[in-house]
Every structure is written in structure tokens, then in C-alpha cells.
Amino acid sequence: MTEITKDPRVVIFFVAVAAALIILAPVPSDGGLHSRLKYGLDLEGGSWLQLKLHGAIIQPQVDPINILDKQFGDALDRPVEVEWRSENLDYLITVEGRASKTMVEDLGYPQATVTPRGNATKITITASQVGVIMNYLETSLDSDVKYLGPDPLSFEVRSNVTRESLEAILAEVGGTLAPGDAGFSEGVTEETVDETKQVLDRKLNRLGLQDIKVRIVDNKFILIDLAGVSVTDAQEIVGKPGVFEIRIQTKGNDSMHVLYGDEIVDVSLPSGDQGGNWGVPFTLSEEGAIAFQKAAVETGATRSRMDHEISMHLDDDLIFSAPLAQDLAASLEVAPMRNMVAQIGGDSQRAHELYIHLREGALPVNVEIIGSGQVTAALGEQFKKQVLIAGIMALLAVGLMIFLRYREPKIVIPMVATSFSEVLMMLALAALLKWQLDLPSIAGIIAVIGTGVDHLVIITDELLYEGKMPSGKIYLARLSSAFGIIMAAAATTIVAMLPLFGMGFGAFKSFALITIAGVLIGVFIARPAYGRIVGRIMQGGE
Amino acid sequence: MDPETFISKYEPRKMVAIPLTVLAVSLVILGLTYMDTGSPVKLGVEFTGGTIITVPTVESEGEIAAKLADYPVLDIRDVGHRYMIQMGPMDDADYRQLSAMIDAEYKDPEIKYMGPVYSTRLQEQARTYIPLSFLFMAVVVFIIFRTPLVSLMIILSAFSDIMIAAACMDVTGVKLSLGTVAALLMLIGYSVDSNILLNNRVMKRRGRTEEKVSGAFRTGLAMTSTTLSAILALFLVSTFSYLVSPTFTQINILFDISVVLIFGLLADLMNTWVMNSNALRWYMARPKKSARRQRR
Numbered sequence: 049m050t051e052i053t054k055d056p057r058v059v060i061f062f063v064a065v066a067a068a069l070i071i072l073a074p075v076p077s078d079g080g081l082h083s084r085l086k087y088g089l090d091l092e093g094g095s096w097l098q099l100k101l102h103g104a105i106i107q108p109q110v111d112p113i114n115i116l117d118k119q120f121g122d123a124l125d126r127p128v129e130v131e132w133r134s135e136n137l138d139y140l141i142t143v144e145g146r147a148s149k150t151m152v153e154d155l156g157y158p159q160a161t162v163t164p165r166g167n168a169t170k171i172t173i174t175a176s177q178v179g180v181i182m183n184y185l186e187t188s189l190d191s192d193v194k195y196l197g198p199d200p201l202s203f204e205v206r207s208n209v210t211r212e213s214l215e216a217i218l219a220e221v222g223g224t225l226a227p228g229d230a231g232f233s234e235g236v237t238e239e240t241v242d243e244t245k246q247v248l249d250r251k252l253n254r255l256g257l258q259d260i261k262v263r264i265v266d267n268k269f270i271l272i273d274l275a276g277v278s279v280t281d282a283q284e285i286v287g288k289p290g291v292f293e294i295r296i297q298t299k300g301n302d303s304m305h306v307l308y309g310d311e312i313v314d315v316s317l318p319s320g321d322q323g324g325n326w327g328v329p330f331t332l333s334e335e336g337a338i339a340f341q342k343a344a345v346e347t348g349a350t351r352s353r354m355d356h357e358i359s360m361h362l363d364d365d366l367i368f369s370a371p372l373a374q375d376l377a378a379s380l381e382v383a384p385m386r387n388m389v390a391q392i393g394g395d396s397q398r399a400h401e402l403y404i405h406l407r408e409g410a411l412p413v414n415v416e417i418i419g420s421g422q423v424t425a426a427l428g429e430q431f432k433k434q435v436l437i438a439g440i441m442a443l444l445a446v447g448l449m450i451f452l453r454y455r456e457p458k459i460v461i462p463m464v465a466t467s468f469s470e471v472l473m474m475l476a477l478a479a480l481l482k483w484q485l486d487l488p489s490i491a492g493i494i495a496v497i498g499t500g501v502d503h504l505v506i507i508t509d510e511l512l513y514e515g516k517m518p519s520g521k522i523y524l525a526r527l528s529s530a531f532g533i534i535m536a537a538a539a540t541t542i543v544a545m546l547p548l549f550g551m552g553f554g555a556f557k558s559f560a561l562i563t564i565a566g567v568l569i570g571v572f573i574a575r576p577a578y579g580r581i582v583g584r585i586m587q588g589g590e
Numbered sequence: 591m592d593p594e595t596f597i598s599k600y601e602p603r604k605m606v607a608i609p610l611t612v613l614a615v616s617l618v619i620l621g622l623t624y625m626d627t628g629s630p631v632k633l634g635v636e637f638t639g640g641t642i643i644t645v646p647t648v649e650s651e652g653e654i655a656a657k658l659a660d661y662p663v664l665d666i667r668d669v670g671h672r673y674m675i676q677m678g679p680m681d682d683a684d685y686r687q688l689s690a691m692i693d694a695e696y697k698d699p700e701i702k703y704m705g706p707v708y709s710t711r712l713q714e715q716a717r718t719y720i721p722l723s724f725l726f727m728a729v730v731v732f733i734i735f736r737t738p739l740v741s742l743m744i745i746l747s748a749f750s751d752i753m754i755a756a757a758c759m760d761v762t763g764v765k766l767s768l769g770t771v772a773a774l775l776m777l778i779g780y781s782v783d784s785n786i787l788l789n790n791r792v793m794k795r796r797g798r799t800e801e802k803v804s805g806a807f808r809t810g811l812a813m814t815s816t817t818l819s820a821i822l823a824l825f826l827v828s829t830f831s832y833l834v835s836p837t838f839t840q841i842n843i844l845f846d847i848s849v850v851l852i853f854g855l856l857a858d859l860m861n862t863w864v865m866n867s868n869a870l871r872w873y874m875a876r877p878k879k880s881a882r883r884q885r886r
Binding site for chain 1: 636682685686689690693697698699700701702703704705706707708712715716718719720722723724726727729730731734768769771772775776778779780782783784786787790794805808809812813814815816817818819820821822823824826827828831837838839841843844847848851
């Protein structure tokens with residue numbers, strides 16, 4: 049038999065244990081000694097939120113003419129005539145008697161022209177077919193709707209709708225949804241999820257919170273972990289918008305307050321024109337429009353617009369600044385304007401950011417808190433102490449049991465030492481890979497102590513089958529037979545753990561991870577070395 | 591009792607009947623619970639949706655119940671220097687109000703809220719994943735042993751472990767939580783250990799079956815007792831450590847995991863060493879086909 053210290057299994061084992069000790073050694077940081085171990089929220093203190101994004105991706109089948117017919121017919125309470133003029137790319141609506149521009153604006157067509165002609169009124173709406181359908185969905189669902197593509201025509205509805213309610217709405221205008229899941233599927237697009245995540249990230253970052261983790265699951269769930277924040281605060285942060293303000297430049301660097309975000313009644317998704325100029329359309333309330341006009345006239349912005357820029361602020365941070373557009377300045381001279389567009393230029397990314405800001409940091413889709421919770425830091429500290437005691441007691445109890453079984457220090461000591469080394473290596477791996485140790489993972493470690501010792505018992509008993517340690521070929525045959533058993537057991541444990549990765553948003557992922565890691569460390573590093581060492585010790589003892 | 595006599599004293603068929611009877615009783619318990627509640631094991635708050643709060647015991651149970659009279663309180667329990675309060679589903683506004691109140695009034699509260707979306711999803715996952723996990727294990731066992739009868743015995747034994755553990759949960763009132771699910775899955779792995787050892791010893795070694803079985807039994811007993819002692823330590827610390835220190839409290843999640851593992855390990859002792867070992871004795875003692883062929 050080769051010298052034990054040169055056996056590669058033994059060498060690997062001792063190197064691994066040494067590495068584990070180095071990794072776990074406390075390092076000075078934050079003015080004290082801290083181990084590299086990371087703890088989960090239930091041991092560290094903090095709160096978590098699980099959010100579900102409301103929304104659906106739909107494919108409506110509907111004729112825009114019917115929509116306009118119904119919208120204007122209902123609003124005016126008399127029959128209207130709708131015509132699509134493909135040469136002008138607009139809709140012409142003719143109705144007996146008069147119709148007000150406000151009514152048309154309220155229906156969601158601010159760019160329409162209303163022309164009285166004789167006894168009738170002609171309303172021209174420059175809108176695409178998609179635009180009309182989208183507008184109908186937005187107004188009847190009271191929700192943001194995003195156009196996804198023409199073929200097949202599909203939209204993303206950004207609120208909690210059901211297939212039934214949508215079908216009812218479409219049935220009113222003689223339309224329906226495409227059959228099957230294609231016509232209606234719950235969830236939102238990846239971009240929307242990302243956008244929501246960005247808004248959340250930004251909100252949380254503005255608050256200067258450390259250690260925030262925002263994760264996305266299945267394109268409709270967002271999970272947030274907040275260390276050191278109570279669940280009440282966490283819910284408030286997610287639910288509460290920022291303070292949005294529009295100001296106008298008075299003289300030099302001075303500016304005055306015009307209005308707050310509550311006067312902005314609607315913000316549309318950014319749109320680009322043919323020239324690639326992006327803008328974010330938004331609508332002011334009536335009072336807001338009056339305040340805006342008053343400020344523009346009083347400061348002189350309507351006449352010398354370049355000297356009096358309009359600026360937008362979110363929580364006192366400047367996010368947008370531009371002079372009034374020429375035609376807007378001219379219009380404001382005469383009357384308040386409710387519909388405006390914040391022009392950004394060629395940068396669609398910035399337009400999107402401004403869109404988010406204009407919504408005062410409100411999330412792009414409605415979210416529902418489907419789960420949340422908290423453990424305070426002091427309680428986490430308490431749990432930490434308790435699980436440490438549990439771990440030590442488990443090791444002691446195991447040591448006692450094997451002492452009772454073997455009553456031979458030459459076996460008991462290597463066995464307990466091997467079991468302890470497995471725990472060290474598991475912890476070191478967790479520290480190295482930045483896994484968070486939480487209560488389930490501690491339970492996993494203790495469970496692995498249990499199985500680990502099982503396997504050491506199998507190895508020992510296989511080797512000592514005839515009551516004494518064999519040598520040479522028989523020793524190796526026994527060892528390989530023992531490993532046949534423990535490899536099989538390890539394989540079944542690992543596959544049985546796999547489902548835990550997906551359950552409950554991975555609440556028990558840590559348990560599964562540490563168990564699998566522990567089993568692998570055991571069968572590939574610790575137990576092979578144990579087989580060699582215990583064999584050597586027992587043979588040497590004869 | 592000496593393992594040798596224990597193993598060979600009784601006729602295999604009679605011995606096998608005991609664990610099978612226990613399994614049958616367990617299945618009846620699970621069936622009755624299913625008819626009663628619509629689920630073979632009673633579902634905990636994680637699976638039904640609701641709120642769990644723990645707060646320090648600074649007042650009597652009556653006082654805290656009065657304070658929470660406006661909320662759907664299901665149960666208030668002293669878990670060692672803390673009350674654990676379980677509540678049924680409530681709407682978002684109520685929950686916000688509740689969590690703000692709890693945060694303001696108590697030092698170090700623990701709050702956990704599971705909405706209906708979360709719990710329905712979890713139920714679906716449990717229904718798919720637990721059988722899946724079992725299936726994976728079965729496939730691995732078949733690949734390793736390749737003998738259908740032996741593989742089936744091991745799988746039956748694991749199945750029985752889980753069923754008995756689940757029935758024990760019903761009897762003792764332990765509800766299904768993520769912790770207990772994890773423990774049930776862990777059992778799938780555990781239960782295979784000792785069975786593989788037994789089968790390996792009996793099938794691959796030469797010698798008298800009874801001797802091989804009793805040798806394996808000694809090893810198996812050592813294995814299960816070490817595992818049990820580790821889990822027992824976890825159970826004691828998570829459940830009774832509050833009796834020792836005024837700041838300690840019960841840790842539910844660890845209680846759930848350890849108690850289910852204890853049930854399962856005890857069931858496994860019986861299934862491996864009473865059922866499986868006797869089935870193997872019978873299997874080894876049967877007239878061998880190959881031997882018959884040789885005689886011709």
C-alpha cells in the first residue's frame with residue numbers, strides 16, 4: 049500500500065479542508081472581524097415582497113369602423129356615419145347637428161378636427177386602425193394598452209382583465225378575441241417586466257437602500273428582498289409614487305413652481321414620428337392646464353420661449369428641460385392647453401425614462417402583492433444562535449451514537465472529524481458562491497450530517513465485514529462495494545431534491561442546493577479520504 | 591433482542607404483513623382526510639393563503655385576541671415566549687393596516703403573508719413536483735438494480751415511508767408547509783440508503799441469507815440511529831430550547847422539517863428491516879429457475 053500522505057484522495061481532502069478554513073476565516077471589514085458567510089433574510093433581518101404583474105397579451109378581431117360608430121353614436125346619442133379614407137389615412141365621421149371638440153377629446157382623440165358644415169358636423173380623426181382599436185381598449189378597460197404587432201394584430205393590456213370581460217367589451221362593437229391561448233394569455237411581455245423592474249430598482253436606489261435583490265420569475269412575478277427594512281415600509285415604497293413637479297424658468301437660474309404630478313391625468317407611451325423624433329404625450333387636468341397657461345403667460349414664456357424653459361423634476365431631481373414648442377406657445381397665448389408632448393429628440397431610451405418619470409415612478413403595470421413578510425434583525429440574531437446550537441448538538445449526538453456503536457477511538461475520531469469537515473466544506477462553498485444561509489439551508493446542513501455519517505458507517509462496516517480490517521485486494525474490493533452503495537444513495541437523494549428548485553419561488557432552493565452540495569462534497573471529497581484513512585489506521589493498529 | 595433471532599424467528603410472510611398493515615392504515619387515514627378536507631394532508635397557511643404573525647408574549651392571549659378582533663384570526667398559540675397567530679385570507683388594505691399596526695405595537699414581530707395567487711400556485715406545484723421527485727427516484731433505483739422485483743421492493747418501501755409519515759402528520763396535526771414538503775422529499779432519498787445496503791449485502795455476498803440480513807441490520811441500525819440523533823437534536827432545539835433560555839422561541843420551519851423526518855425514519859426502520867428484509871429472505875429462498883433448468 050502506498051504511503052497514505054501520497055494518496056491523491058487524501059491529498060485532495062486535506063487541501064479542500066484547508067481551503068475551507070481559509071475561506072471561512074473571519075476577515076476584517078467594517079471595523080470588525082466578519083466571516084464571509086452571507087445570511088438570508090430570516091437570519092439577517094429584513095423583509096420580502098412577492099409581486100404579480102397584472103396584464104394579458106391579446107389578439108382582438110374587430111373592425112375599427114364599428115368602434116367609432118359606437119363611440120360617437122353613444123356620446124352624441126344619435127346615429128353617426130363613419131368612413132375610412134384610405135387616401136388621407138384618416139376617418140371621417142359625419143353627424144347631424146353640432147358636436148363639441150371637448151367631447152371628441154374626451155373620447156381620446158385630441159388631434160381631431162371638428163368642422164361644422166351646414167346642419168351637420170364633420171369630424172376628422174387622423175388615426176390608424178390600430179390606434180382606434182387601442183384607444184377603444186384603453187378607454188373601455190381604463191388601462192394602458194401597448195401595441196405589440198400587426199400580424200396577427202396583438203396588444204398588451206396592462207391591468208387585471210379576464211377573457212370574459214374583454215370578450216364582452218369587444219362584443220359591443222361586433223368583435224371578438226382570436227380563439228385559444230393566442231387570443232388571450234395572462235402575463236406581460238419581457239420588456240414590460242424589465243421596465244417594471246427598472247422602475248422598482250430606481251425607486252429603491254433613490255432611497256439609498258443597500259442589498260436589494262429584485263428577481264423576475266415566469267415573466268409575471270417580481271420578487272424583492274430588502275435587508276433591514278420593515279414590511280410596512282417595503283409595501284409603502286413599492287406602492288407610493290415619487291413627487292413630480294413641473295417648474296418654469298423665471299430669470300437666469302431661478303424658476304417657479306407650476307404644478308405637481310397630480311395635475312397630470314394621463315401619460316401615453318412614448319411615440320416616435322417619421323423623422324425619428326421621440327416624444328411622450330401627456331394630458332393635464334383642467335386646473336393644471338389653466339395653471340400652466342397662467343405661468344407661461346406671466347413669465348413671458350409665450351413670447352420669448354427660449355428664455356423660459358419648462359423643467360420637470362422627480363423628487364427634486366431635474367429629469368427634463370426644454371423650451372415651449374412654437375405652436376404650443378402661440379396657442380397658450382389664447383387658451384389653456386390640456387394635451388402636450390414632451391419632445392426628447394432622437395433618443396427613444398430617454399423617452400422611455402421620461403415616460404416612467406412622468407408617471408411619478410408609478411409602475412407601468414398594476415401589481416398585486418401576493419406574498420410578503422419580515423423578520424427583524426434581533427429575531428434573526430436569535431434564530432442564528434439557536435441554529436448554531438442545533439448544529440453543535442447534532443454533531444455531538446451523532447458522535448455519541450457512533451461511539452456507542454463502535455467504542456473504538458480509532459474509528460470514532462476519524463468519523464466525527466470527517467463529518468465535521470463536511471460541514472466546514474459546505475459552509476465554505478456557500479461562502480464562496482455567495483449563497484445565503486437561511487433557516488431551510490441550516491436544516492439541510494443538519495440533514496446532510498445525518499446522511500454523511502450514514503455513509504461513513506456503511507464504509508466502515510463494509511471494510512470491517514469480517515470483524516477486522518482486510519488489506520490489499522480485499523480491502524479495495526470492500527471499499528468499492530461500499531462506494532457502490534453510497535453513490536446510489538447519493539444519486540437518489542439528489543434527484544429527489546430537484547423539484548425544490550422551482551417550488552414557492554425557490555423558498556427552499558437553498559435547502560436543495562446545500563443538500564446536493566453536501567452530498568457531492570461527501571461522496572467525492574470527504575468519504576473517499578475517510579475510506580483510505582480509516583483503513584490505514586486500522587491496519588496500522590494490528 | 592439479538593438481531594439474528596429477530597430476523598429469523600418468524601416466518602417471512604407473517605412479518606411482511608405487519609408493515610403492509612401499517613401502510614394500509616396510513617392510506618385509510620390519508621383517504622379519510624382527503625374526503626374530509628379535499629387534500630390527503632391538512633394544508634398549512636402557505637398552501638391555503640393567509641397570514642402568520644409571531645410577536646413576543648407581552649400580554650395575555652385574551653388581550654391579543656381582542657386587539658385582533660377585526661381580523662380573521664384562526665388560531666393563537668404560545669410557541670415559547672412568543673405568540674404565533676394564524677389568520678385566514680384578507681384583502682390588501684386590511685393586510686397593510688394589520689402589518690403597520692403590528693410593526694408599531696410590538697418589538698421584533700415576524701410577519702408572513704401568502705396571498706391566494708401564491709398559495710394556489712404552490713398547491714399546483716406540490717401536486718406536480720412531489721410525484722415527479724418520486725418518479726425520478728424510482729428511475730434511478732431501476733437503473734441501479736435492474737432487477738424488477740428488488741427495485742419494486744425498494745420503491746414500495748420508500749412509498750410506504752412517505753405515506754406513513756404523511757399519515758402521522760394527519761394524526762399529530764402537523765400541516766403541510768414548504769418545510770414538510772422538503773422533508774418528505776428528503777425522505778425519498780433517506781429511505782433508499784438502508785434498502786440499497788440491505789439488497790447489496792444480500793444479493794451480492796455469499797453466505798446464509800439470515801446472516802447477511804442480520805449483518806446488514808446491525809449496520810442499518812447504526813445508520814438510522816445516527817441520522818435520527820442528528821434530526822432529534824434539530825427537533826429539540828427548534829421546539830424546546832425556549833424552556834432553557836427566555837429569549838429563544840420555537841422555529842416552525844425547523845420543527846416541520848425535523849418532525850416529518852423523524853416520522854419517516856421510524857417508518858423506514860420498519861419498512862426496511864421488517865418488510866424488505868423478509869421479502870428478500872423469501873426471494874432468496876424461492877426455488878431458482880436457473881437451478882431447475884440445470885437439473886433437466
